[in-house]
Amino acid sequence: MKRIGVFVCHCGTNIANTVDCAKVAETAKDFPGVVFACDYKYMCAEPGQVMIQEAIREHNLDGYVVAACSPRMHEPTFRKCAERAGMNPYMVEQVNIREQCSWVHADKTKGTDKSIDITRMGVAKVAQNEPLFSTTIPVTKRALVIGAGIAGIQAAIDIADAGYPVTLLDREHSMGGKMAQVDKTFPTLDCSACILTPKMVEAAQHPNIEIVTYAEVQAVDGFVGNFDVTIRKKARYVDVDKCTGCGLCSEKCPKKVASEFEMNLGTRKAIYVPFPQAVPNKPVIDAKNCRFLVEGKCGVCKKVCPTGAVDFEQKDELIVERFGSIVVATGFEQFDISKYEEYGAGRIPDVITGLHLERLMNASGPTMGKIKRPSDGKVPEKIVFIKCVGSRDEAKGRSYCSRACCMYVAKHATLIKEKIPTSKSYIFYMDVRTAGKNYEEFYTRAQNEYDAQYVRGRVSKIFQVGDKLIVRGEDSLLGRPVEIEADLVVLAAGMDPQQDAKDLARTLGISYDQHGWFTEAHPKLRPVETHTAGIFLAGACQGPKDIPDSVAQASAAAVKAAGLLSKKELTAEAQTARCDEAYCSGCGLCVSICPYKAIELKRISERVHGGTRERQVSSVNQGLCQGCGACSVACPSSAMNLKGFSNDQILAEVDALCQR
Amino acid sequence: MRYGLYPGCSASGTGIEYGLSTKAVARRLGIELVEIPDWNCCGASSAHNRDHLLSIALPARNLALAEQAGLTDIAIPCAACYQRMKASERAVADEAERREVAEVIEMEIKGTAKARALLEVFANDLDPETLQKAVVKPLNGLKVACYYGCLLVKPAELAIDSPENPMMMDRLISALGATPVDWAYKTECCGGSLAITRPYAAVGMTAQVLKYAKLAGADCIATPCPLCTSNLDMRQKEAEKVLGMELGLPIYYFTELMGAAFGLPAEELGINRHFTEATALIKKPAAPAPAER
Ligand code: SF4
Ligand code: SF4
Numbered sequence: 001m002k003r004i005g006v007f008v009c010h011c012g013t014n015i016a017n018t019v020d021c022a023k024v025a026e027t028a029k030d031f032p033g034v035v036f037a038c039d040y041k042y043m044c045a046e047p048g049q050v051m052i053q054e055a056i057r058e059h060n061l062d063g064y065v066v067a068a069c070s071p072r073m074h075e076p077t078f079r080k081c082a083e084r085a086g087m088n089p090y091m092v093e094q095v096n097i098r099e100q101c102s103w104v105h106a107d108k109t110k111g112t113d114k115s116i117d118i119t120r121m122g123v124a125k126v127a128q129n130e131p132l133f134s135t136t137i138p139v140t141k142r143a144l145v146i147g148a149g150i151a152g153i154q155a156a157i158d159i160a161d162a163g164y165p166v167t168l169l170d171r172e173h174s175m176g177g178k179m180a181q182v183d184k185t186f187p188t189l190d191c192s193a194c195i196l197t198p199k200m201v202e203a204a205q206h207p208n209i210e211i212v213t214y215a216e217v218q219a220v221d222g223f224v225g226n227f228d229v230t231i232r233k234k235a236r237y238v239d240v241d242k243c244t245g246c247g248l249c250s251e252k253c254p255k256k257v258a259s260e261f262e263m264n265l266g267t268r269k270a271i272y273v274p275f276p277q278a279v280p281n282k283p284v285i286d287a288k289n290c291r292f293l294v295e296g297k298c299g300v301c302k303k304v305c306p307t308g309a310v311d312f313e314q315k316d317e318l319i320v321e322r323f324g325s326i327v328v329a330t331g332f333e334q335f336d337i338s339k340y341e342e343y344g345a346g347r348i349p350d351v352i353t354g355l356h357l358e359r360l361m362n363a364s365g366p367t368m369g370k371i372k373r374p375s376d377g378k379v380p381e382k383i384v385f386i387k388c389v390g391s392r393d394e395a396k397g398r399s400y401c402s403r404a405c406c407m408y409v410a411k412h413a414t415l416i417k418e419k420i421p422t423s424k425s426y427i428f429y430m431d432v433r434t435a436g437k438n439y440e441e442f443y444t445r446a447q448n449e450y451d452a453q454y455v456r457g458r459v460s461k462i463f464q465v466g467d468k469l470i471v472r473g474e475d476s477l478l479g480r481p482v483e484i485e486a487d488l489v490v491l492a493a494g495m496d497p498q499q500d501a502k503d504l505a506r507t508l509g510i511s512y513d514q515h516g517w518f519t520e521a522h523p524k525l526r527p528v529e530t531h532t533a534g535i536f537l538a539g540a541c542q543g544p545k546d547i548p549d550s551v552a553q554a555s556a557a558a559v560k561a562a563g564l565l566s567k568k569e570l571t572a573e574a575q576t577a578r579c580d581e582a583y584c585s586g587c588g589l590c591v592s593i594c595p596y597k598a599i600e601l602k603r604i605s606e607r608v609h610g611g612t613r614e615r616q617v618s619s620v621n622q623g624l625c626q627g628c629g630a631c632s633v634a635c636p637s638s639a640m641n642l643k644g645f646s647n648d649q650i651l652a653e654v655d656a657l658c659q660r
Numbered sequence: 661m662r663y664g665l666y667p668g669c670s671a672s673g674t675g676i677e678y679g680l681s682t683k684a685v686a687r688r689l690g691i692e693l694v695e696i697p698d699w700n701c702c703g704a705s706s707a708h709n710r711d712h713l714l715s716i717a718l719p720a721r722n723l724a725l726a727e728q729a730g731l732t733d734i735a736i737p738c739a740a741c742y743q744r745m746k747a748s749e750r751a752v753a754d755e756a757e758r759r760e761v762a763e764v765i766e767m768e769i770k771g772t773a774k775a776r777a778l779l780e781v782f783a784n785d786l787d788p789e790t791l792q793k794a795v796v797k798p799l800n801g802l803k804v805a806c807y808y809g810c811l812l813v814k815p816a817e818l819a820i821d822s823p824e825n826p827m828m829m830d831r832l833i834s835a836l837g838a839t840p841v842d843w844a845y846k847t848e849c850c851g852g853s854l855a856i857t858r859p860y861a862a863v864g865m866t867a868q869v870l871k872y873a874k875l876a877g878a879d880c881i882a883t884p885c886p887l888c889t890s891n892l893d894m895r896q897k898e899a900e901k902v903l904g905m906e907l908g909l910p911i912y913y914f915t916e917l918m919g920a921a922f923g924l925p926a927e928e929l930g931i932n933r934h935f936t937e938a939t940a941l942i943k944k945p946a947a948p949a950p951a952e953r
Contacts, residue, residue: 341824463843
C-alpha cells in the first residue's frame, strides 16, 4: 500500500471561511493509505512548501494530495515541491476545494462535507498514480510574427535582437498597419510616420528579419517548438526582385480607384504602392481593378516598366515553413459606423470617422493636410465629435470600451484648433477616461488651451439641412436637449476585431471571446500567452489598445517567444495518451477524433498459438499528444488511456465517493 | 391571398379614409381581407399605461378570435393597434403568461395567428409584378416624405423595419412612380399621445415633423398611422402659426397613394375628407414619365 499525505490549505480566508480545514485534515487521516494529514494557512507559500517537503521525508510518503485552489493555478507549484523532496512530480494530486467548495457554498457544513468528499477522491486517485517521466522535443529556433503593424514590428525587432530569425508576415502590401494611417500620436503629438517609418526600415534591414507582405497564414500544423505553417503568398503581378520601385507603372496606369489607405477620400491606381513610405516600396496590381487582368486590354505598366518586372502570369504561391514560436499581432478594424443609422453614418458624407480625419489632417493625405469636408471641400468651422461610437453600447453589440477614443478625440480637437484657429470643437462624451501617463494633462490642455467644449451626453440624431449638419443630443449636466449646427461631424469609432479573426483563431488553435478578440491564458498572470503553448499575443488583436500599450505588450510577447526559442529542448507533456495494444482492435475511432493529429494506425505482428499474426493497432505520437483525453473517451474497448487520468484512476475516485 | 383584418376603431372614425382606401386597394389587388368576427378594442391608447395584463389580454382576445376563424396572418392598418397586437402575440408565446391571459379572456389561445402591419403586408408580401400591373396612373414627379412614426419601428423587438432609417414605405412609394425624399424625421414622434392632454406640446412636435418634410422638398407626407395623420393633418394650421411658415402639405395614408396610382377615384379612397386640401395634387394629370422608366 502506498503511503499518502494530505495537505489542506486555508488560502487565507478564501477557503477557511466556508470550509473547516482542520476537520477536513482530521477526517482525511482515516482514509485508506493516508499516513499523514495537516492543514495550513498558505500551502503555496514558502513555509507551506517546506512543510510538505519535510513531511515527505519524515513520513516516507509515496504520494500526496493537496486540497487547495484550482490546479490551473498551482499544480506546477506542488509538482515542483514534490520534485525538490525527491518525489516523482506526478505522484501529486491537487483537489480544488476553493472554486468548487468555498466559493460556491455559503454554508460551512456543506462546504466542509464536500471538501472531505473531494479529498477522499483525490486520495483514492493518488493511490493509483504511477511515476511519469516527460520526454523532450527539439526547438526550431525561428519565430513567426503574424501582422506587421506597430505591435508586430516591435515584437519582430525584439526577437531578432535577441538573436533569433523572425519571419514578419502581413496580408497587406506594406507593413505599418493602422498606425501608418494615423497623422499624429497622443500625448506627445509627434508625427506617426516619423516614429513608425524608422521602425519599419529597421525591421526591413534587420539581418534576422524576413518580411513577407501580401501573404496569409493558411494552415498551422505541429506543436510548440515545431509549428509547420503553410503561408499563401498572394500574386502581386510584380516581380519584387526585378522591380526597382521607380514608380513609372503607377504613374502611367490609366485606372483610378478609391484608395483604401486614404479611407476612400483619395484615389490610387490599379498598380500602386499604398502610401509613399510603404515598406517594401514595390507596387502590386489590384487584380479586381486592373484592366489587363479583367478585360485583357491595356498592359501599359508592363510596357513602361524599364526592368520587365510586371508579370501578369504570376500565381498565388504556397510555402510551408517550420517555426518554434508564433506571435499573433493582427490588430483591429475600425467599427463600422453605418450601424448608427440615427447618425446618418455612411449616408451623410460629412459624418466621418476618426481615421478619415487622420487622413484629412495628414500632410501627405488626399488634401495635403488641409482639413476640408468631403461633400464640398469647404473648410469646417464648427466641428462636432461624438465619442463612444460603437463602444460601451450593448444595443449595438459592443459592451466594451475602446480605450483610445477619449485620447484621440482630445488630440483631434487640439490639432484642428491649430490648423483652423477660428474653428470651434464640441465633444459629446459619456465619460472621459485618460488613464495613461501624461494623458489627463493632455486632455485638460485640449479644454483649457485649445478651447474644446466638452458636452456630457449622447447624441440622438444627426441630419442634414442645407449644407449644415444638425446634431441633436442631450446635455445631461444641464438636463436639457441641445442642438448644434455643425459643418463636420467626426464619430470616434471604436475598435472591432478583424472580421476574420475567428477563422485565424481556429487555424491557430487559440481561443477568442464573444466579440472575436483573442483570449489570453490568464488576464493578470499570463497576459500575452494563449492556451496553446508557443503562441503569443501582441497588440490590439487581444482587445482595444493604443500605441504605447501595443508596443509594451509586443515586447512582452517577444520576450516570451525568445525565451522559448532560447531553450535547448522543450519538455513534452508527460500526461499523454497510451494505447494498450493487447486491447486495441484497430478500429481507428481515436485517429479521427484526436484534435492534434497525434494518433496513427500501425501494424504489429504477434505470436499466437505458435504462429505469428499481423494486425492493426493505434499508436500515439508523444510529441504531438496534448493529453486532452478525447481518444480515451472515444475508445470502445478501453485500450486508450491517458497517463495520470486512466480509467482505473477515475473509477477509483468514483468508488471512493460511493463507498463513503 | 387571404388575410385576417383587424380594422381597429380608427378605420370607421378619425381614420375613415384609411379604412376606405385599405379596402379599395385590397380589392383592386385581389387580396381578400376577412374582418375578425366580434373584434374588440385593442386598448392601444391607454391600457398599457394602466395594467399590463389588461394591455395583453385585450389584443389577445382578437388573436384568439382570429384563430377560431382560421385566420393566420392578421393585417392591421393602424400602427398603434399593430404594436399592441404584436406585443400581445409575443407575450402569450410565454407559457405562464398565455395561461393567465386565457383565463381572463375565457378563450384558448394557441398562437397561430400572427399580427402583421398592413404596410409590411403590402410592401413585403405583394409580388412586384402584381403591384406594377395595378399601377395605371403612376405618381410621377410626386415627392413624398414617408413618415413611419414611432409605433411601427420602436421598440426594436417589435419593429417591422430599422428603427432609425426604415425604407419599407419608401420602396413601396417608389413602386408607385413617386419619389420618396430623404429626410431625418421618418421615425420622430409627432406627439400623438399628448394631443389631448398637452395639446401645445403636441403641436410643437408635430410642427417639427412638418417643417423638416417641407425643408426636404416634399410635396406631401405619407403615413401608416391614423394618430400621426390626424395630428399632422388637423393641426397643420396651428403648426404653421408656431413655425411662422406656410406648409400646405397634404397628409396621405400610404394606401390612399396606392389607390390613386391604381386610378381609383378620390372619393372612393376618402381623399376628399382631408383637412389640408389633398385632392388637387393627386388629380393632376400624370407628368410625362422620365426617360429611364
Ligand atoms: S515600373 Fe517596374 S520597376 Fe518601376 S515600380 Fe513599376 S514594377 Fe517596379
Ligand atoms: S479507438 Fe481504441 S480500439 Fe480503436 S484504434 Fe483507437 S485505441 Fe484502438
